[in-house]
Amino acid sequence: MFEDxxxxxxxxxxxxxxxxxGKQPAFDISAGPIPGELHLAAGHEPAAVGVCEHLRDDDxxxxxxxxxHVAIAKGVDLERMTAEIFGRETGLSSGKGGHMHLFDPDAxxxxxxxxxxxxxxxxxxxxxxxxxxxxxxxxxxxxxxATNQGGFYESLNLASVHDLPVVFVVEDNDWAISMPKExxxxxxxxxxxxxxxxxxxxxxxxxxxxxxxxxxxxxxxRARAGNGPTLLEVQVHRRMGHxxxxxxxxxxxxxxxxxDAIDPIDRLEERLRDEGVDGERVDELRDQAEExxxxxIEFAKDQPEPDPEAAYDDVFTNPPSGVTDEEPGxxxxxxxxxx
Amino acid sequence: MAEADTDAPADAAERELTMSRAMVEAIAHxxxxxxxVFVMGEDVADYGGIFDSTxxxxxxxxxxxxxxxxxxxxxxxxxxxxxxxxxxxxxxELMFADFFGVCMDQIYNQMAxxxxxxxxxxxxxxxxxxxxxxxxxxxxxxxxxxxxTFAHLPGMKVVVPSTAYDAKGLMHNAVRDDDPVVxxxxxxxxxxxxxxxxxxxxxxxxxxxxxxxFGSADVKREGEDATVVTxxxxxxxxxxxxxxxAEDGIDAEVIDLRxxxxxxxxxxxxxxxxxxxxxxxxxxxxxxxxxGEVVGRVTxxxxxxxxxxxxxxxxxxxxxxxxxxxxxxxxDSSDVEEAVRATRE
Numbered sequence: 081m082f083e084d085x086x087x088x089x090x091x092x093x094x095x096x097x098x099x100x101x102g103k104q105p106a107f108d109i110s111a112g113p114i115p116g117e118l119h120l121a122a123g124h125e126p127a128a129v130g131v132c133e134h135l136r137d138d139d140x141x142x143x144x145x146x147x148x149h150v151a152i153a154k155g156v157d158l159e160r161m162t163a164e165i166f167g168r169e170t171g172l173s174s175g176k177g178g179h180m181h182l183f184d185p186d187a188x189x190x191x192x193x194x195x196x197x198x199x200x201x202x203x204x205x206x207x208x209x210x211x212x213x214x215x216x217x218x219x220x221x222x223x224x225x226a227t228n229q230g231g232f233y234e235s236l237n238l239a240s241v242h243d244l245p246v247v248f249v250v251e252d253n254d255w256a257i258s259m260p261k262e263x264x265x266x267x268x269x270x271x272x273x274x275x276x277x278x279x280x281x282x283x284x285x286x287x288x289x290x291x292x293x294x295x296x297x298x299x300x301x302r303a304r305a306g307n308g309p310t311l312l313e314v315q316v317h318r319r320m321g322h323x324x325x326x327x328x329x330x331x332x333x334x335x336x337x338x339x340d341a342i343d344p345i346d347r348l349e350e351r352l353r354d355e356g357v358d359g360e361r362v363d364e365l366r367d368q369a370e371e372x373x374x375x376x377i378e379f380a381k382d383q384p385e386p387d388p389e390a391a392y393d394d395v396f397t398n399p400p401s402g403v404t405d406e407e408p409g410x411x412x413x414x415x416x417x418x419x
Numbered sequence: 420m421a422e423a424d425t426d427a428p429a430d431a432a433e434r435e436l437t438m439s440r441a442m443v444e445a446i447a448h449x450x451x452x453x454x455x456v457f458v459m460g461e462d463v464a465d466y467g468g469i470f471d472s473t474x475x476x477x478x479x480x481x482x483x484x485x486x487x488x489x490x491x492x493x494x495x496x497x498x499x500x501x502x503x504x505x506x507x508x509x510x511x512e513l514m515f516a517d518f519f520g521v522c523m524d525q526i527y528n529q530m531a532x533x534x535x536x537x538x539x540x541x542x543x544x545x546x547x548x549x550x551x552x553x554x555x556x557x558x559x560x561x562x563x564x565x566x567x568t569f570a571h572l573p574g575m576k577v578v579v580p581s582t583a584y585d586a587k588g589l590m591h592n593a594v595r596d597d598d599p600v601v602x603x604x605x606x607x608x609x610x611x612x613x614x615x616x617x618x619x620x621x622x623x624x625x626x627x628x629x630x631x632x633f634g635s636a637d638v639k640r641e642g643e644d645a646t647v648v649t650x651x652x653x654x655x656x657x658x659x660x661x662x663x664x665a666e667d668g669i670d671a672e673v674i675d676l677r678x679x680x681x682x683x684x685x686x687x688x689x690x691x692x693x694x695x696x697x698x699x700x701x702x703x704x705x706x707x708x709x710x711g712e713v714v715g716r717v718t719x720x721x722x723x724x725x726x727x728x729x730x731x732x733x734x735x736x737x738x739x740x741x742x743x744x745x746x747x748x749x750x751d752s753s754d755v756e757e758a759v760r761a762t763r764e
Contacts, residue, residue, distance in 0.1 A: 200497020234494025
């Protein structure tokens with residue numbers, strides 16, 4: 081868990097550096113080596129590692145638009161993920177997805193750029209497991225801001241009424257972009273909402289990876305044993321703005337909040353030391369993580385950009401005639417024209 | 420494309436089915452041969468589908484494979500996406516196309532785009548079945564066709580059957596396709612007791628399975644004087660118009676598009692090259708829709724052959740409730756007839 085947490089944190093630090101390159105002085109979102117928006121999850125790591133530690137390769141995870149920590153914890157190919165974020169040809173999605181739309185079928189990982197909309201497909205994955213009588217489980221991630229969306233309630237209800245093997249993870253970071261939780265969410269704790277859907281639930285405060293691990297063990301075990309869904313809410317701290325370039329003018333106490341909150345990595349490191357893991361081993365894990373991240377970023381930067389004509393590929397798995405990989409161009413633009 | 424088996428085989432004449440029976444027969448066959456096929460939607464199990472689209476499946480396959488779901492389209496259509504991404508082949512019903520507003524994100528941002536956004540590494544072999552169309556005084560929220568809306572958004576194939584024969588062959592194809600298919604059936608064609616169908620959709624249907632390739636329009640009536648391009652219910656209205664025109668010596672060719680994505684431009688253009696006159700008939704709103712698209716494609720491909728163009732569609736108003744007003748805005752055979760005559764003036 082510690083290794084994945086420091087990898088995720090280091091990864092985001094390096095993405096941040098790469099992202100800012102070329103975007104200054106007047107912030108230009110499309111400039112620099114990483115185009116588009118970038119939403120970082122520094123401070124959210126325990127919600128990812130504490131849950132994914134219990135998952136198998138064949139369990140499905142759907143992540144929200146802030147996906148890197150979950151992807152790393154689920155074992156998504158780091159090099160290809162980075163290539164995707166850099167918009168390169170060999171990225172997970174051949175440069176068509178970008179950082180909010182990472183798909184790795186090998187790791188059974190997907191995410192969505194739309195708030196709460198990863199919840200229903202996770203319920204569908206759980207439905208598939210149930211119908212095929214496997215013991216696979218599905219895990220759906222969303223932020224606490226997403227819990228005001230219809231998709232959240234619909235998914236909880238559907239999973240509850242069919243006892244589906246799904247774990248709903250809510251990352252409660254107190255902020256829905258610029259909106260503090262208390263101004264947009266009627267309850268301070270989504271276990272209350274889970275109760276309303278007859279779903280067992282737990283809340284873990286203080287961004288504590290070990291506590292998340294323990295709670296998730298029960299939730300995943302429950303799903304795996306065929307006993308239905310669980311909602312697990314984890315208090316996390318958004319250590320960054322909503323997106324890179326967000327000046328957080330709406331959050332005047334942001335710095336103080338960050339200082340007040342104990343960093344979950346520090347918390348876990350202290351615990352490791354208390355339990356007798358020596359400092360050398362901790363440093364070694366940090367070094368390994370750093371090396372892995374550097375390798376991934378170096379790999380990504382070395383990869384070619386996609387051929388512009390590739391924009392016409394992959395609209396369909398089974399393209400109608402006229403929409404083929406071999407004949408990109410005008411005909412393919414019609415996305416369905418067969419003449 | 421012209422390779423489609425557009426003529427029903429001889430054995431089809433042995434029995435006639437309603438469009439809904441033909442659809443159900445295809446679904447049942449796919450469920451028998453593939454355990455990964457299942458049906459999910461509102462009132463699809465005990466009720467058998469409000470428009471009989473799943474009639475009888477519960478008795479045959481049980482609740483695990485024919486699932487009634489809560490009234491929560493985002494939840495269950497999205498669950499269909501998730502199950503499809505796991506390699507299952509869900510058939511999910513959105514009861515009325517009009518309801519897409521509450522769940523369009525799952526349709527166009529997840530179902531339709533995940534293949535593309537994943538660079539082709541994810542497939543969504545799902546069939547989204549939905550009822551379309553007016554002509555039964557159910558007003559503006561239950562009468563739309565919305566063909567153009569779905570066909571406009573890339574990543575889904577869009578199918579619109581007009582006969583029982585086509586309904587079965589296109590359904591087999593839809594379920595077997597590795598991409599999301601939106602299967603839009605007109606309520607008025609289904610052959611349900613409380614909504615009489617016109618002559619035409621009830622046709623001979625072979626017992627065995629067969630597929631109709633997407634992108635193969637069907638020339639329903641050959642003619643020399645004008646090309647009428649349409650789909651769904653309006654295939655039958657256009658054929659009625661053509662018969663009436665024939666009495667006056669005007670020989671109209673009627674083309675049933677059968678699928679909007681992919682769109683068989685070639686068959687349409689070939690016909691216009693022959694007739695020189697194009698009439699496009701659609702039950703959807705006129706602006707930014709099917710009529711404009713077909714005219715645009717023909718214009719690009721065969722401008723020199725084109726002597727006249729007419730569009731017949733709903734004149735950009737919501738579908739009204741009262742019968743005389745609804746009749747005013749939804750095209751009927753006399754509107755088609757008039758449009759064909761207009762191309763000859």
